Amino acid sequence: MSKVKLKNGIAEQVVAKRLWHLGYRYRKNDKRLPGSPDIAITKYQVAIFVDGEFWHGKDWEHRKSRLKRNREYWIQKIEENMARDARVDQELRAKGWIPLHIWEKEALKDTDACIDAILSILIEKYE
Helix, strand or coil, rough: CCCCEEEEEHHHHHHHHHHHHHCCCCCCCCCCCCCCCEEEECCCCEEEECCCCCCCCCCCHHHHHHCCCCCCHHHHHHHHHHHHHHHHHHHHHHHHHHEEEEEHHHHCCCHHHHHHHHHHHHHCCCC
C-alpha cells in the first residue's frame, strides 16, 4: 500500500492537462472543498474525482465475492470509501457544486470520452 499514489496520479494528470489545453483553468486537490477534488474547475463549480477501481468499489458486488485475503478488512475499507464518496458528493451539491467521478482506467483508455463527459456538464451548466 505504500506504493499507492494519493495525489497527481497519471490518469489525473492526463485529464488535467487535456482540460488545461482546452482552456479550462482549475485547482488541483483543493482543500477548501469537501473531499479535496482531484480537479476543481472553480469557474463552473465542477469537482472532478479520478477514482481507482479497487479503492472506490467499481463493480463492488462482483469484486467483493472474489476477495480472498484479509476479506473482512477490505470489505470494510472499501465500503467506508464508498460511503465517504457519497457523503462528499452530497456536501458538494449542498454548496452548489457538481461532483463528477471518472474511473482511472477509463481516463487512461478513453480520455476523449471522459473529456467529452466533462465538457457536456460544463456546457449544460452554463447554457
